[in-house]
Amino acid sequence: xxxxxxxxxxxxxxxxxxxxxxxxxxxxxxxxxxxxxxxxxxxxxxxxxxxxxxxxxxxxxxxxxxxxxxxxxxxxxxxxxxxxxxxxxxxxxxxxxxxxxxxxxxxxxxxxxxxxxxxxxxxxxxxxxxxxxxxxxxxxxxxxxxxxxxxxxxxxxxxxxxxxxxxxxxxxxxxxxxxxxxxxxxxxxxxxxxxxxxxxxxxxxxxxxxxxxxxxx
Amino acid sequence: xxxxxxxxxxxxxxxxxxxxxxxxxxxxxxxxxxxxxxxxxxxxxxxxxxxxxxxxxxxxxxxxxxxxxxxxxxxxxxxxxxxxxxxxxxxxxxxxxxxxxxxxxxxxxxxxxxxxxxxxxxxxxxxxxxxxxxxxxxxxxxxxxxxxxxxxxxxxxxxxxxxxxxxxxxxxxxxxxxxxxxx
Numbered sequence: 001x002x003x004x005x006x007x008x009x010x011x012x013x014x015x016x017x018x019x020x021x022x023x024x025x026x027x028x029x030x031x032x033x034x035x036x037x038x039x040x041x042x043x044x045x046x047x048x049x050x051x052x053x054x055x056x057x058x059x060x061x062x063x064x065x066x067x068x069x070x071x072x073x074x075x076x077x078x079x080x081x082x083x084x085x086x087x088x089x090x091x092x093x094x095x096x097x098x099x100x101x102x103x104x105x106x107x108x109x110x111x112x113x114x115x116x117x118x119x120x121x122x123x124x125x126x127x128x129x130x131x132x133x134x135x136x137x138x139x140x141x142x143x144x145x146x147x148x149x150x151x152x153x154x155x156x157x158x159x160x161x162x163x164x165x166x167x168x169x170x171x172x173x174x175x176x177x178x179x180x181x182x183x184x185x186x187x188x189x190x191x192x193x194x195x196x197x198x199x200x201x202x203x204x205x206x207x208x209x210x211x212x213x214x215x216x217x
Numbered sequence: 218x219x220x221x222x223x224x225x226x227x228x229x230x231x232x233x234x235x236x237x238x239x240x241x242x243x244x245x246x247x248x249x250x251x252x253x254x255x256x257x258x259x260x261x262x263x264x265x266x267x268x269x270x271x272x273x274x275x276x277x278x279x280x281x282x283x284x285x286x287x288x289x290x291x292x293x294x295x296x297x298x299x300x301x302x303x304x305x306x307x308x309x310x311x312x313x314x315x316x317x318x319x320x321x322x323x324x325x326x327x328x329x330x331x332x333x334x335x336x337x338x339x340x341x342x343x344x345x346x347x348x349x350x351x352x353x354x355x356x357x358x359x360x361x362x363x364x365x366x367x368x369x370x371x372x373x374x375x376x377x378x379x380x381x382x383x384x385x386x387x388x389x390x391x392x393x394x395x396x397x398x399x400x
């Protein structure tokens with residue numbers, strides 16, 4: 001069991017439960033004010049290292065990276081990374097900004113209804129489009145990951161589905177101290193089954209609180 | 218000056234009761250909760266409380282042994298016919314019939330520089346947040362997903378409100394998160 005790949009998710013959420021603001025479309029795929037939820041990471045060395053463009057400006061990063069306890073939290077996401085599973089909406093928002101050399105450097109499986117040929121990018125990232133559901137995407141990602149971890153960087157729907165399917169080993173919420181009032185929620189009135197979790201770690205960092213949970217099975 | 222504190226025990230998916238209206242999962246051990254330094258501090262710093270009518274009715278108008286032994290202002294449109302129970306020389310009940318601003322103002326005056334606790338339910342807390350009357354938000358975040366129920370942060374309008382974390386404490390059953398609203 002020791003080498004079983006773990007499936008972990010991460011998502012930034014406002015105190016009132018939103019992962020994006022209203023009116024999600026280009027040029028603001030996270031909706032109005034949605035970028036606010038990710039501010040905490042844009043100046044971290046561990047986030048800048050795999051990314052080439054500052055999402056706030058669309059340009060290369062200006063000087064002034066800043067380290068704090070969040071740096072290690074982001075570094076963990078990329079450590080022992082074997083494969084990525086993400087939702088179609090997140091992919092659509094990211095495909096452009098991630099460019100020809102995306103930050104993942106591993107196979108990425110996108111859960112979608114629209115079939116598309118696998119795309120090979122520079123630096124080891126491939127985009128594979130999975131049309132037969134999240135469970136299939138996770139199975140494929142685990143196979144591709146070998147002994148390494150499968151990371152689910154979002155969005156909300158895929159995290160909810162994986163939780164309900166009992167396929168996540170770890171859920172991390174990056175709680176951002178802002179009330180957005182409207183937008184897309186991480187958790188809606190799903191009427192899914194009641195799920196128990198266990199809080200396994202709390203890290204208080206400037207401008208964000210990292211809360212890690214393990215579903216109780 | 219004391220703070221106006223809105224807060225709740227809340228499921229990780231944002232609900233303060235489950236789909237059947239039950240709060241029992243959020244308060245698995247009330248006796249243990251009462252003994253935490255968290256609640257002891259709150260009790261020591263509370264000078265008055267504002268309560269929604271629904272919470273008052275859920276207590277059936279009986280506040281005997283209520284942890285906040287302070288003047289309590291119940292938000293209501295109509296003063297109940299049945300007399301309240303549990304009043305004593307510290308815990309006086311007042312019915313606030315002319316809106317949240319007035320209720321908070323009265324509670325602040327009664328609190329004498331101590332904190333005003335906004336307790337019981339979502340609606341009163343939401344009115345405080347919308348009207349910019351709250352200073353502090355305190356959430357006891359319980360690691361359970363209800364998949365439905367009564368949402369705490371709802372109907373807040375569209376204005377972004379920035380907060381800063383004042384403290385976070387881990388307890389076996391929940392995480393205590395406290396934020397100051399930046400005005």
